[in-house]
Amino acid sequence: MKEYGIGCWQGIKNGFSTGDFLVVRDYSEGWIERLVAQKGYPSVEIDYSKAYSGLGAIRKAVIKNDSKVLLYSRNETVSKSSRLGALTSELRMGYSSFSGIDRVYWEEQTRACLEDLLAGCVEVPFRAIPARIKNAANPRRTFSLVFDAEQLGGIRFGMPRVLALLAEEGVQATFFCTNFVLRTYSGLAEVIRRSGHEVGLHGLHHEYLKGSPFERQQAQVAEMKKGLQGVSGANFVGRMDIRTPEALAVNGLRYFVVAFKNTIGPLSLYCPPLLTRAGVNTVWVAFIQAETYGKNWNEIKLQLDNTLASAEDSDGLHLTVLAHPFYDGALENLANLRRLVEYLHCEGFSPLRLEDKIASLPPVTVEPSVSSFRFELNPGWGRAGALLSRFKNNLAARECAAAIRRGSRAVLDVV
Template sequence: MSTSAFADSQHPITWPAGFTAAASFTFDVDAESCVIAHDPTSTRRMSLMSHQSYGPKVAVPRLLQILARQDVRATFFIPGFTAESYPDVVRQIVDGGHEVAHHGYLHEPMQGIDAATEASYIDRGLEALEKVAGIRPVGYRAPWWELNWHSPALLADRGFLYDSSLLDGDAPYRMSVSSGSPAGAGDTRDIVEIPVDWTLDDWEQYAFYPGVTGSGVIESPAKVLEMWTLEAQAHHSQGSCFVLTNHPFISGRPSKAVALEQLIERVKGMDGMWVTTLEKIAEHTKATVTEVHTHARIDVPVAPGFGARFKPGRVQVPALS
């Protein structure tokens, strides 16, 4: 690129010595869970179930080969139901040296659910991953990227280091859990947020199944490779964090997997680009960033005509103990 992108001034970060930007390749191993959560009668559709099972059965082994050939460690977000259904696949991911992170139990719809219900989903997912893989994940990604105001506190209660569901930054930052915590303003805990972006999600480019999702327009991998390359170059030039979200049943298909490997090679070749897992990025953020962000809240008591109240977010620097 002839010009550099402007950095995310709201979330300043410096990277480990020798690195000027970061990148992570992440995979949401939804398998059948996401369509079942959307419509339980989906289980009656044999062809639809086969479309989803392609992910763990065919695509994940292919993606693991690509990652091994490229010597890249990735982050796999796995619903508990997927882990229970395909335990050998999850163990292959762990044996490949990759990070396993939490993605709900059955990829449950999250919008507007109460804290107790959400806690039950998180706990059941934790139990499944621990039973199958023998690990307790430190990372979380909400199904459909739909975080609730009480979600950060639930994650902090369970010892999570980071979340990757919000869309308000180009670089990771520390996020206060106080907005939705029962302790309210008295809760001083925080977790790391590693933002995502719909531009960097294969769902919007490739996903289509009749009666389930998509417009029927499936993009060419060549077009997607160009778009994601431009995004990676911009993140690299501004010193931020490129986070790509792929679904194995989509991007693990032959031509899409080839394009993905080409992208990995391009990103690895960017001078000073730290290609690693979200866990490593979150550990670095927690250890080096001092500012803790809260998020703005908007309250509309009845309807817009009755007035709305905006509570701005803020940035705090905790006092040294």
């Protein structure tokens, strides 16, 4: 196999052949079946209007073809199905999508993304757009806008719009990218960095690390880092376990993120980045306090307001907000992304890449005598279990942050 840099592959992606990918297409998309079959991609047909009902058919096709990664022809936004995430989680598989991101242009965008996929490697179809930072009057109020980038449509069509908006609004952000999109679009990491943004890890193919032995996770993270210099952080929300922080730490990463979305007022909590114990090492955890996906502006603003209302120190704050190029870069959602950034500017927050926030934190050496607080990485079963886990995590994070404010040395113990 000839390597063309971090963005390219020829028939193989991260050690996977085309036969390891399973294309999941709608029953009306015979044209997709014909095109992917020519390149050796197996496919399975489902009804995207009720996608979860296709679980059985997908499972059979996965077993038959020994598939490792799902490639969806649609995403949840254009298919109007909210169950693709649940379907992928049930199968515990990696995934991507070559779906278009705008309903009105879905077919032509999907054809373009499918051509990119079948070509194996294309130059990233847009240029860097450097962002000039807008600093607020109060440097102690900062925010990090982080993007999860695992879908081809989000890169090809959403990313140029997002980069342009960030440049206009003076925001440097963090993009957690899968190796799949980095190797499909040659030069993507360089374009992101030249625009003033950070590149972080998001998995080889958005796969699950959860449940794998430590040695396997360590090797996976090392593979993700190949060809990417200076990577500091990772986002494996919902796909990691208690072994993952140590796998990150031994590979030289400094932080990871966890979901702590403040959608419910009484359970809301502002929490700064905290140190976690990772074997004999330590690694920082940053809390995502708001997310844009599937939400209108009022729902996004509510998460931010809940977070601010729960903060004890209204001046020394750092907010982390999660977004997605395939969703927030869609024409119908782009205005909400702009409103989010403008709202944070109006509230006196300055943008900061997450790696820069972590780098500004004082180094801490963890010793056995350091106070620790139990933090459950994976919530319990069902809604009640998740709420109970959230309540216990709130207490642990609150007590840990309070101990640090008192001058004590404290860490979270991830369980």
